[in-house]
Amino acid sequence: xxxxxxxxFSTGFLVxxxxxSDINNDGQNEILAASNSDVYVLNSxxxxxxxxxxGAYVVNSLYSGDLTADDGEEIVLGTKSGSNGNYxxxxxxxxxxxxxxxxxxxxxxIVGEFDNLNSGLEIVGGTENFKVHLLxxxxxxYWDYSTGSGTQVSALAIGNLSEDTGNNANxxxxxxxxxxxxxxxxxxxxxxxxxxxxxxxxxxxx
Ligand SMILES: [Ca+2]
Ligand SMILES: [Ca+2]
Ligand SMILES: [Ca+2]
Ligand SMILES: [Ca+2]
Numbered sequence: 001x002x003x004x005x006x007x008x009f010s011t012g013f014l015v016x017x018x019x020x021s022d023i024n025n026d027g028q029n030e031i032l033a034a035s036n037s038d039v040y041v042l043n044s045x046x047x048x049x050x051x052x053x054x055g056a057y058v059v060n061s062l063y064s065g066d067l068t069a070d071d072g073e074e075i076v077l078g079t080k081s082g083s084n085g086n087y088x089x090x091x092x093x094x095x096x097x098x099x100x101x102x103x104x105x106x107x108x109x110i111v112g113e114f115d116n117l118n119s120g121l122e123i124v125g126g127t128e129n130f131k132v133h134l135l136x137x138x139x140x141x142y143w144d145y146s147t148g149s150g151t152q153v154s155a156l157a158i159g160n161l162s163e164d165t166g167n168n169a170n171x172x173x174x175x176x177x178x179x180x181x182x183x184x185x186x187x188x189x190x191x192x193x194x195x196x197x198x199x200x201x202x203x204x205x206x
Contacts, residue, residue, distance in 0.1 A: 007046035011035035021064045023073040023092045032075060034059035039077060041094065050094035057081045065111030065121050067137040068097065074137075076123050080105030087125060087139060100139040104129040112158035114170055118142075124172055126153025132174055151176040 013036035020029045023041065030049065031042040037058055041049045057079035064073040072092030079086045085106035089097040104127035114122045114134060123135040132145045132153060147153060155175030162171060 009033075009040065009042055009046040009048065011038065011040060016058075016060055017062045019062060019064055021073060023064050023075065025072050025092075032062055032064060034062045034077070037079075039075065039090065039094075052088075052090055052094045052096070054079055054086065054088065057086050060106060061108045063110045063123075067111060067121050067123070070097065076109045076111055076125075078106035078109035078125050080107070080128065083129075085127060087123070087135065089123075089137070089139060098139045100135075100141075102127070102133075102141075104131060107153050108156050110156045110158060112170065114158055114168065114172065116168055124156050124158065126156050126174065128152045130176070132156070132172065147174055147176050151178045 011033060015033050015035045017034040019032040021032065022029050023032070024030065028044055031046065033040045033042065037054045037056065038051050039059055039062060040051045043049055054077070058081065059077050059079050061078040062075055064075045067074045067089065070091045074092065074097065075090045077088040077090070079088065083105055085102045085104055087100045087102065087106060087109070091097055106125050107128045108126040110124050111121050112124065114124060118136055120137050123137070125133040125135060127133070130147045130149060130151045130153070132147060133141045134143050135141050153174060154177045157173040158170050159173070160169050160171065
């Protein structure tokens, strides 16, 4: 099979996170790219529609979803600056809806339905300091879960993985890594583990 580059856009830095989604509801997918402290939204031919610069915060992860009544999909960013992190929510035209500073660097974010008692979709974020957060669409963290000291949350997924009773059908899958003393960067490829955990037991032993 011959794979050919169709178009390209240079961010000038490593691209840490990518997504293709129709964030402005015009029937065509946009390309969302996180690189250094910027988020770029490109059209299907890699033309720049807008970019958003967080300033000092490197964007580790992005994820789009229809979280608020604003037009189109919103984009959640998980970022870091030193050992601190910031969650951001942008609207579909690159406007900042809110940001929330946290004492841990945010390594990964996803959007999905994880609490039917909270209206609309939730945000799940993972940190470089072994925590998983559940946030509502206003940026409030209403619980966190520890994956164990010394690990970093490197990936997250939401899906229905077990039969449940009650309000919450979906579980969270957590990917973690435990960096050695030599490889403390987020690109470490040391041990990984996975867990699934329903919300109802998020704060109790599993
Ligand atoms: Ca579109
Ligand atoms: Ca929206
Ligand atoms: Ca919900
Ligand atoms: Ca389930």
